[in-house]
Amino acid sequence: MTVVEEPIGTALGEPAPALEARDIVKRFDGVHALEGAAFSVLPGEIHALLGENGAGKSTLIKILTGIYAPDGGTLLRDGEEVEFANVRVANHAGVVALYQELSVIPSISVAENILLGEQTPSRGGLVQWRRLRKTARAQLDSINQRIPLGMLAGDLTPVQQTMVAFARALATDARVLILDEPTASLTDTEITDLFAVLRSLRDRGVAIVYVSHRLEEVFELCDRLTIMRNGRTIVTKDVRDSHIDEVISTMVGRSAGELYPERGTATTTVALTARGIDGRRVKDVSFEVHEGEVLGIGGLAGSGRSELLRILAGAQRRSGGEISIGGVSLRLSPGVGRALDAGIALVPEERRSQGVILGASIQDNITVANISEVSTAGMVSTSRISVITQRGMKDLQIKARSARQHVSELSGGNQQKVVLAKMLARKPKVLLMDEPTRGIDVGTKAEIYRLIRRLAAAGTAVITVSSELPELIGMSDRILIMHEGRISGEVPAEGADEEVLLAYCYGKAETHDNHE
Template sequence: MTEPAGPVGAVTAAGGTVQPALEAHDVLKHFDGVHALRGAHLSVRPGEIHALLGENGAGKSTLIKVVTGVYAPDGGTIRRNGEEVQFAGVRAANRAGVVALYQELSIIPSITVAENVLLGEQMPARGGVVDWRRMRQRARVHLERLNQRIPLDRLAGELSPVQQTMVSFARALATDAKVLILDEPTASLTDTEIRELFVVLRSLRDEGVAILYVSHRLEEVFELCDRLTVMRNGATITTKDVADSTIDEVISTMVGREPGSLFPDRGTATSTVSLAVEGLHGRRVKDVSFRAHAGEVLGIGGLAGSGRSELLRILAGAQKQTGGTVAVNGTVLPHRAAVPEMLAAGIALVPEERRSQGVVLAATIRDNIALANIPTVSSAGVVSGARISAIVERGMRDLQIKAHGPRQPVGELSGGNQQKVVLAKMLARRPSVLLMDEPTRGIDVGTKAEIYRLIRRLAAEGTTVIAVSSELPELIGMSDRILIMHEGRVSGEVDAAEADEEILLSYCYGKADAR
């Protein structure tokens, strides 16, 4: 597959060209000698939804930050409507109509919807006093453009995820966005909310807005987008019409090889019970009992609100149980054991919300790993820098964390590498039972394969891995055995080798006679 020579304009039916709304040509960017971008190209046309794809660490986020003024390029050019530009910062990019909305929305929950929509803009005022009526009118115009009827005086923190997303879109429209960059916009949305979002995006496309869509969900890309660009190792590999490609072709382009089996072979489970749960109760969890074995990967599924994530939090001590017992390697744990006691007993949790619960974004990789392993890296109250270096070096090597070095802030890493830092923290404790809540959420297919291989490697070494996933194919592929929860209870259990999506979905809806 040939690498594009540079950005190209859109070809009209008459054979002419449409000036690209935003172009990046031969862009270079390096950090401390590490090349994040190696002559990257991008061309987004007015009135198209253009997917930007690639594995975590491929350079997508860096390229977005260059074209929006967060980073200054070390080489190459950025053009807006054909004119070369050098954005001095995000506000300069916004004034030029280039607006980026990230997965972690910048909604301020304690102020109203109307205030959020016009946040950063000059508020309408009379005599130095905010004209609240005019402010609400202006906010309503932008929300109605998105066919939204969200109450303007409602606090933003009370909105659903999709409503918060729409408020962010309305804010972008308030800045007269002509190029809208969306980073994983569906990560926290339900299927129904995703369909609602797609209606809005198609409407904006029809109005001539250029939309750059970053997502790891390739099915969404092929449903929604017009063209796609694939990046690998900081370079643009190809740009083509979505209609002229396939998911398998995109995957092989992203990873630089033909897609093989995504999931490693099973067969590491033993007969030794490492975790025994009897009659466990919590706020949503009701009378849950099961056994998990050393070397086993136990998948847990269920619909949102089924109690699957609460079960993991209770087992990790992050949420209190109200009844039942938990035993690790034959030892019954205290009824109200908290996180430190559970960690000491050998149970570690990799949470679903890695950015808010799994890592300290402003801290370095080294500090994140060290903070979770103080007993390991200290003695007699004195922390050993050599011990820290040893476990950090081992974690970065074993998990192949892509970073400038151990002192790089975790917030600067890609989503997949942030997830690997969370894993490195927990694995340094050498747990008997590793709990993983949505372990591949928001990461690319190549990194997913790495995580699956790591899970199976840990199981082969005798670790019990219990993983929650909302993706049924993932549950089937990575697990030895699967439990499905419905309304707080285990509604079904099946050997993963014999499972299919129909059986699992039946259990998800509480049909005990699924088979």
């Protein structure tokens, strides 16, 4: 049932929405992607657009920005009905989308990126460089950024690239900014800087549509929220009148407490032992993980948690210590191939750059890590490829048109499932997962949690790194916290106290004793 607690549109005397969608319908091959969806964003408002993957958010954004034409419904800009024939028309109307994969051109300067195309000042076919730099600096100054104008965009940090994209949008006089997962690759400090800029833009009357799976950010930053499910608008309301558990249950149709499966699959049989592991950041780390156990590893950025997983997976050389699996020691630098053969598989944090080949099909991605499984004497079997691919897609419920669909066309959650399918086809004894739910929606997170528990119940030892303390507590049996390359604390996950875990993150181990 659709319940819009705040009406789409405004009362008499109030300003018209900067952008509004009414009763939007969109079909693909006869299937409804949107069915009567409604959304509006006001001038000087940050409005969160929420929903699981497949809820219709991306389709709605593409209609708002002229990529798709709606099959039904109406778009209004400042209260006037409009039709966006393409992205260029939408941009001219002041509606600009900035996506997670930013479109800065790495090989040209910051100033040139800000004033691309029609915005480039020229006379007689010649670029007016002085005017270009002056205008670009003014755009950066307007959002309090001091990025060097002559610097190549490819040399910027992720947050600097985001700021350049903002400046470029403002140079086109954008009055509606649509942001898709803008903090996905940013540190906590960079996110703070980004939020300051977004608040300043809001104060200048810019309407901001904020799409994110990080609900804590929504409640810190946004004014209103709209939740979509199955192509419909379910609710629109003030953020201050809601809370995270309510948002989750509305998005997925079940309570937040049902996200995490029950524990209790750990055995006493040791699957992997690490003794005195040293690396570039990691120092003298020792621990064991058991068959059927989910071991969570937390810590602040730079604590060494991801480096530890890379060392265990053979992706990074260790300078000291011993790793053994099933009682058999691995050589000092086994490499990823030998670690895989020994039964250790890694699902990396950066799935798009390290976990999948975006331009290849689902089938090719799953096959590439399992050549020995699908070939004999150098001859590849197409039937075996089909079997291993279909099994992976079925077991992980990968949503795609076919096994030949390119991974770049899938949602973030389904891309993550392809990485998992590729690794699980190796039947690992120890599965390492670095931020397994980063950038995916709540419903897909629940699927990943259930998968982790199924693997553990089958005897696999699972080691997961997560930045989110509630997630660590919910999905783990036991938690290790790292600080400055060392293990600063270890606690059972059931009943774990977030305050204690956070104290360990900052190296304050004595806090644990005060809670005994």
